[in-house]
Amino acid sequence: MITQELKDRLIADYPKFEDMTHKFYKKEMSIADYKGQSGTYGSYAERGANSGMSRWRFNGGRMTRQHMQFLADAIRKYNLQHVHFTTGQCLQMHGLDGDTILNLYKECYDHGIYNRGAGGDNPNVVASILRGIDPRETLDITPYATAISEFLLEQMFYIKIPRKFKMGIDNGFDSTPHATFKDLGFNLTKHNTFDVYACGGIGPNPRIGIPVAHDVAPEDVLYHVKAMLMVFANHGNFKNRGKARTRYMPAEMGGAEAFIKTYEETLAMVKEVEQLTINPADYAYEITKTGKRDDSVENDRIHRQKQEGLYYVEYHPAGGDANVEHLLAALDYAVTLDQVEARIAPDQALFFINLTADEARKIAELTDDSAKNDFRRSVSCVGSTVCQIGMQDSNGLLKDIFKHLEEKGVDTSKLPRLHISGCPHSCGTHQIGEIGFHGAVKLVDKKPTVAFILVDGGSEHMGSENFGKMAGNIVATKIPEFLEALANILNQSPEPDFGSWRMTHKAEYMELIKAFE
Incomplete structure (x- = not known):
């Protein structure tokens, strides 16, 4: 539970953040030095170092x-014009000056939004978006998440x-938390x-997770969290950030078996000395509304x-960038409704839940710029702008594709959802898409030209997880035409997708990829 003592700790070092932010925007601190410290407070400077981001x-x-x-x-107060839904189930506000970043940090804290660590080494725990409301589920994972x-x-x-x-926890039906390839993940089984x-x-040196335990009782998950944190603290590489x-x-410890042995020994020790059993009633909340x-x-x-x-209604704007006017209209309406809440999805959408049929129609009407098929639900990081x-403007590429x-x-x-990252770090999850792209450079007539590596054959789906492989390097301006050609082929084929x-x-x-290289 979030105690008053913890709340106090979450804001105690705010003066340090305030001091570094003032120095940075007065050009008294370097970009590298600021980045190394500001992420702890959910903020990074943006390209050009004249503005920054606030992550909620x-x-x-x-x-x-x-x-x-x-x-x-x-x-409304700060005229926020770039609101981005992230793959980590956070909100990012872009294009901010230093004072606005600081004000938002404090105001978020006052409203129970704790951004301490959100941009550093303690990002969000990603959880199934439909937990507690999915007609298929047999256990509500909300208390444990x-x-x-x-x-x-x-x-x-x-x-x-x-x-x-990074952590993920799923309800057994939803693959988007990527529980099987996070630093630590919990995948719900048919036995609850x-x-x-x-x-x-994902990112450099991507890896599918190593199975370390099976059929763990939900109330015991914190023992595994503590054990993994301790193993990481004791055996992680503090010398080489890469x-x-x-x-x-695992490789540095002598292989998967050696890692599992250490993990199990640490888990046994944690269980012996700590009391971390979860009482789900402490975290559960009931939806009493009906329609x-x-x-x-x-x-x-x-x-x-x-x-x-x-x-529930899904609002999926292009590339996760909300139409602020539409978002405001939906929020203004939603806050007047009984027990309605919103949830940020790991695929850059916002879900409004607990709606009656008429309320759902209204929310959908207010957010009519939303994607209406899987292709339009394509994922993109914010990109190099x-x-x-x-390296490259991933978000701009996605919008150019849509426009073309x-x-x-x-x-x-029939086109699949695209996953586009501006660089190899996979913030746009390019490695797990059927078609992925990451920013690159290509020599054309001996001149460096903006391009994207096409990654083929990735999958995020449980049981068939796979990281795609490089299949080509296409100049950015040709990619919309490539997808047009692919769509035309698909539309003339009997296959459904x-x-x-x-x-x-x-x-x-x-051969089609090669033709556009």
């Missing part, structure tokens, strides 16, 4: 009515780890227990919850 962390992406009201008020998130907030003050520690995976991750992630540890069932409201954005007569380390295909009148219903077509036409697909 929500447990499992959950935004209460109070959070939604605060967000709407902050957008919340307990883990709050536990990590506390532990970051006691355990020093080498670098980022968790299988536990460790040392996974190898300071858990996915490098009249009206399934005529269902479509590609509106779906039924397990609660009687309630529905904003990010200091981004719309102008050409191309049917995109790209995945089915690729299984029997891989050679043809590789």
Whole structure:
């Protein structure tokens, strides 16, 4: 639980953040020095070093009515024009000056949004977006996801780890938390227990997680969190930041078996000396609202919850960048409704839940710029126009693709969701998409030209997880035409979608890629 003592610790070193931010925006601190410290407070400077970002962390992406009201008020008060939904279930506000960043940090804290650690080594715990409302689920993982998130907030003050520690927890049906390839992940089984995976991750040297425990009782998950933090602290690489992630540890410890042995020994010690059993009642909350069932409201954005007569609406703007006018209209309406909340999804969408049929229709109407098929739900990081380390403009590429295909009148219903990163770090999750791209450079007539590596054959789906492989390097300006050509081929084929077509036409697909290189 978040105690008053923890709340005090989460704000205690704010003066340090304030001091460094004032120095940086007065040009009295270097970009590198500021980046090395400001991330601890959920903020980074942006390209050009004249503006910055504020990252807001929500447990499992959950935004209460109070959070939604605060967000709407902050957008108006500070004229926030770039609101981005991240793959880590956070909000990012871009294009801010130093004073606004500082004010938002304090105001977030006052509204129960704790951004301490959000940009450093303690990012959000990603959880299934439909937990507690999914008609298919047999266990609501909400109490356990919340307990883990709050536990990590506390532990970051006691355990020093080498670098980022990302976690995921799923409800057994939703693959987007990537529980099987996080630093630590919990995958719900059909027995309502968790299988536990460790040392996974995407980006440089991607790895599927190592299974370290099976059929773990949900109330025991914190023992595994503490054990993994201790193993990382004791065996992680503090000397080489490039190898300071858990996915490098097993090899450095002598292999997977040696790692598992150490993990199990540490887990046994934690169980012996600590009391970390979760009482789910301490974290659960009940949805008492009901409505009249009206399934005529269902479509590609509106779906039924397990609660009687309630529905949820997906709002997925292009590249995760909200249309601020539409977002404000939806927030203003949502805060007037009983028990409605919003949840940020790991695929850069915002879900409004606990809606009656009529309320769902209204939210959908207010956010009509949302994606309406999987292709339009494509994922992209913010890209090099904003990010200091981004190589190319991933977000701009995605929007150029959408614009080109719309102008050409191309049917995109068979195209897959794209995953686009501005660099190899995979913030746009390019390694786990059926089609992924990451920023690169290509020599054209001996001149360096903006390009993207095409990554083929990735999958995030449980049981078929796979990291894609490089299949080509295409100049950025040719990529919209490449996807137009691919869509035309798919639309003339009997297969229902790209995945089915690729299984029997891989050679043809590789030839198409080559033709655009």
